[in-house]
Each structure stands twice: as C-alpha cells, then as structure tokens.
Amino acid sequence: MTDSMSDTLNNEIIVPTMAQMAAEGKQPDILFWVGCAGSFDERAQKITRDICKILQHVGISFAVLGTEESCTGDPAKRAGNEFLFQMQAMANIQVLDGYNIKKIVTGCPHCFNTIANEYPGLGGNYEVVHHSQLIQQLINEGNLKAEGGESFKGRRITFHDPCYLGRGNNVYEAPRAALEVLDADLVEMKRCKSNGLCCGAGGAQMFKEPEPGKKDINMERMNDVLEANAQVVASGCPFCMTMLSDGVKHTEKEQEIQVLDIAEITVRANGL
Amino acid sequence: MIGQVIFIIILLGAAYLFGKNVAKIRRNILLGRPVNRSDNPGERWRTMARVALGQSKMVRRPIAGVLHILVYAGFVIINIEVLEILIDGIFGSHRIFAAPLGSLYGLLIGGFEVLALLVLLSCVVFLIRRNIIRLKRFSGREMTAWPKSDANYILIIEILLMTAFLTMNAADYKLQVLHFGHYIKAGNFPVSTFLAPLLSAKAGTLVIIERSCWWFHIIGILAFLNYLPYSKHFHILLAFPNTYYSKLEPKGQFSNMSSVTNEVKAMLDPAFVPPAADISRFGAKDVTDLTWKNLMDAYTCTECGRCTSVCPANITGKLLSPRKIMMDTRDRLTEVGNNLDKNGKDHTDDKSLLDNYITREELWACTTCNACVQACPVNIDPLNIIMQMRQYVVMEESQAPSSLNNMFGNMENNGAPWKYSQADRFNWNK
Structure with a gap:
C-alpha cells in the first residue's frame, strides 16, 4: 500500500505482467484485461493507464498479460467468423488458465461480455467485471x-x-x-x-x-x-x-x- | 332445431379448418434446426407471465400500451360471453348462464359491455393512428399493400364484432322490457341502453336484429379465427409460447457454434476425435438453416415496427429493418411450406432467404446493439437471424466485406483487429 501510494504521488504507474508475477511466485488479486483498443488506440491507452492508476491508488494487487494478451475474438464473432473467434478464445483461455486466473477486470464492454458470457461455454470460467463495476464497488466500500x-x-x-x-x-x-x-x-x-x-x-x-x-x-x-x-x-x-x-x-x-x-x-x- | 344443426356444422367446419392451418404452421416451424429451450421452466413461465400475460414490454410506449391492454383484456374477457354463445348455439338455449349465475350474470354482461365499448374506441384510435396521423412506425419499405390492409382488416373486424355484440344486447334488452317470448330479464346493459332508442319498437323487427347480430357475432368470430393463420394477428396465440421459449441468457451473449468448437478442438489437439456431426452448413442461407425458435419468432411477429423504430441503422437511413428480417423469414417459410405441400419433401425452388429476400447490404448494416431485441413486446430476436446469415456469408462463402477480411487477417496474424504487432501490445506502459 505505501509503495503504491508513493508511486501514485510520483504520478508513476507500475504495471506488472503475469509473466513477471509468476516468475516471482506471486499471484495478483485481479487480472486487468486491457483489450486491443486499450493497448493500441492512443486515446484508449490513456484510459488504460487511468484504470491502472485507480487500481494502484486503492492498493489492489493486479497484473496484465502484456504481449501475451490477444483479441478476445469479439469482432470476429459479431462479423460471422465463428472459427476465428473460437481459435482466439481457446488460445486466450489456455493463457488465462495457465496463470490460474480467477478474477478479471476489463476496460472494454466487448471484452467483458465475451469473456464473461461466451468463454464459459468453451471452458473458460472467470469472475469478470467491467471497470465501471469495479469503480462502483470501490466507492461503495469507501475505498474510492x-x-x-x-x-x-x-x-x-x-x-x-x-x-x-x-x-x-x-x-x-x-x-x-x-x-x-x-x-x-x-x-x-x-x-x-x-x-x-x-x-x-x-x-x-x-x-x-x-x-x-x-x-x-x-x-x-x-x-x-x-x-x-x-x-x-x-x-x-x-x-x-x-x-x-x-x-x-x-x-x-x-x-x-x-x-x-x-x-x-x-x-x-x-x-x- | 335447424338453427342448431347449421350452427354445429359451421362450428365444426371452422374448428377443422383452423386446426388444419395451425398444424401446417407448426409443421413449418419444426422445419427449423433444433435448439434447446426447455431448461429452467420456472424462469420461462415467469417470463411468459410477465411479458405475454402481463404485457410488461407493451407499456414502454404508454399510449399504444394502454390501448393495447384494453383490446387484449377485452378480447380475453369477452370470450367468456362467447362460451355462452357456443352453448346456446349448440343446445338452442338463450342466455343459459343467466339463471345459474343470478345477479353475477348482470354484473358480467355489464362488464363485457363496458369492455366492448373500450375495445371499439381503442380500435378506432388505432385506425386513426395508422391511416390519418400515419405514424412513421407503421410505414417503411416492408410495409407494402398487404401488411397495411391486414392491419386495417383486423381493426375493422374487431369494430364490427363489438358493434354486433352491443346491438344484439340492445335488441335483447328491448325485448326483455317488452316481456317478449323467451327473452327473460337477464343482464345489465350500461352501454347498449344508449343504443336501444335507435332500434325499432316492433318486437318482430327486434327479434330479427337480435338474431342477425347473434349469428353475425359468432360467425364473425369463427371467421376471424380462421383469418389468424394468414395474418400477422396470429401473435395473439403465439405470443405465449414465444415468450416461454425466450432466450434467458444475457442479450450480449451469442451462442457458440458447437460444430465449430469440435473442429477447433481437433485442430488444437490432434488426439481429439470430434463426435460425428450432421453435415449441415455453417450459418443460415435459407429458413430451414435457422432454428425453430427463429421460425416461431417469424410467425409471432405482428409487424408493430418497434424494433425498426429503434434500430440505429434504420434510423440513419440504411436498408436494414429488423421488422423486414422477420417478415421475410415468415414469407419465405410460408413459401417453403407451400412448395412442400405441392411438390413433396425433396423439392427445391432455387430460391433462398439470403439474396432472394434479405440482401447482404441489410445484414452488414447491423451493429448488433440489441435495441430491436429489447424493443420487441413478445421477445422476438431478429439479431439472431442476422448473425446466422452473416456466419453463412463468411464461413461458407468467404464473402465478407474486404475491410472485414483485413480485420480477420490482422487478428489471425497479430492477435488484434488492427495492423499492429503483437510485440507492441504493451507499449502503452512505456
């Protein structure tokens, strides 16, 4: 908590990846699923960093997948390419299960919907929240x-x-x-x-x-x-x-x- | 006696014809692919009670909602009166419920009269909305001559039936006052009392009026019943099973295709032996590729246009109209069914739902926003049909728009819909 507080004061965010965490034998409380827009779109990158700031501010231990993250497959599925969607989904589920992920927060409603609703049928079962739900919870608990x-x-x-x-x-x-x-x-x-x-x-x-x-x-x-x-x-x-x-x-x-x-x-x- | 015989013949004929047409619609619906909607019966009954019986989604538009509830309640409750008419018709009795029900009978008939008047007035308002005010929702590319006439016929028939019912009561009431023949004192007539002065004072004429209205009312109802299978008005029956079989998952959740899952699993794991699948195509080209629930949706649609009026594509002038998707599906299914009756099981007519009815331009205009699904008062899901047709176009034909093919390529190669390298995915942290 104190570490992250001082980082916040310096306006610097420290974002560990799952790979780093696993190497140190640590498990975060929550995985932040950044999404493609959050990773590549300039405007969305800003939002991604802000979500990290909030997580850091309240002292939640979190990590991201970094370069191991891949598109959930949502746009492929909605465009009718179920093959590509399921390929993406299965690959992502392998990565998520490999790190024994239980809880996920997403920065995008499309990632949220896909992982929460469509991954379970393919064997990926996680507790998934959208970042607005996490913020609401933090406010309700008095942490934000x-x-x-x-x-x-x-x-x-x-x-x-x-x-x-x-x-x-x-x-x-x-x-x-x-x-x-x-x-x-x-x-x-x-x-x-x-x-x-x-x-x-x-x-x-x-x-x-x-x-x-x-x-x-x-x-x-x-x-x-x-x-x-x-x-x-x-x-x-x-x-x-x-x-x-x-x-x-x-x-x-x-x-x-x-x-x-x-x-x-x-x-x-x-x-x- | 001869009246009873004619009545029974008409009744049996109407019941037979109706049964035959319903069986045909049922057969057509079952041409669809299987989908399991039998889980969680408790939640299903509750959904039906809330949405169909309770009209919960109708009142989202308060004016139409309240008027519709009046017509719906009137229709359901006045059917108790029809039961009496049926019994009287078969046994040659007159107002058979009057004696056993006593003063309750008066209350019932009085209530029916008030409802009949409300139904009549609501139908007049509905006609005005469609033909004089010309609400935008009731027009559109798919609202050609027949759908517009169909709507007007339904409203006019209901107005005529209610008028006959009230006129019959008015004549009956006058005959009761005259103590004429078997017209015993029975019932309260809060509405038809006002019609009575308009009718002749002669008992003979009154009997003719009362009998003609009685026959018109019951034959009208039986004819209307047989009109239903040819009309959008069939929703009064299918609304109930259709809401019972609603999708219970969140609207954002699209089902995963199990046939694809097996192939993907086999690709990822050579040891995986996929179960023998039926060799159907991916997605939907024609109505028989859709699920039976999609097809039931199509017969349930009453073309109210709430879906289209909230569709972002339609609002902004694109070709897509969710109502048209449903009407096209129904019309094509009717065509397939008729072909089946005429030419047997293996007949094909070289036509399909895709291209002959629904164009690709319509399919690609959808944003999958679920506004149409949310808006439908009887839980029809046009989006599910659009999605299955997109799947056919993409997976069977490889005919996605080229920009989407680029997106697929990016996703396959870089794990993102844009042309960025997977290695740069974490650069936002730099």
Missing part, C-alpha cells in the same frame, strides 16, 4: 471517493450506455454510481439505459465503412448529446469513445463538450 482533484460540481454530465454493458448485460447503475459521487448535474439523454442509442461501432462496424444511408450513427447520437446540453459525455467503452469524439469533432463542439471515460473522470476527480 471524489476528492483531491478536479471538481465536477455543477457540471452537466450525461452517460452514454455502451450496448454491450447496458442492454447486453443489464449494467446500467454501476457507471452512473461513479458519476453520482461527483456532485455534478447528471442529466439523461432522450435515449438512455435500455433504450440507449448505439454509437455505431458495434457488430464489427468499427472495422468497416458504414452501409449507404442518410447519416452516420454517431452523428444521430450527437443530436441526443446536444439536446441534453451536456458539457461532459461519459462512457465506458473505447469504441464509443472514438465514435463520440468523432461526433463532437464533426459538430465542432470540442470547446464545449468533453468525451471522457468513467475511469478518466474518476482519476481526475481524485487527482491521481
């Missing part, structure tokens, strides 16, 4: 507050429900709990929770051009954001992050509207 950092008091914040967190897995309250501690002005968009509108990236749309139509889905979602008159759009998915950020850019509202992950907001509010 919103003090010592940027104040969100009175700012208009809205939450965009990622499909695979909300409708896909009925997680609506956890991300909102992380926002409620901010003493901010929480507003809901016209389409929210189980009626939330997709950002347009799911089902492997992220990796292809959209079909011909009147407009792009993220621009349709931007209407809801503008209507809610929000200053901050919070989300919990790296793909939603890309789509919403693009939407803000296209509407030239970068000065007025910030798109932030739940983890980023938590880190800012706590000055981590």
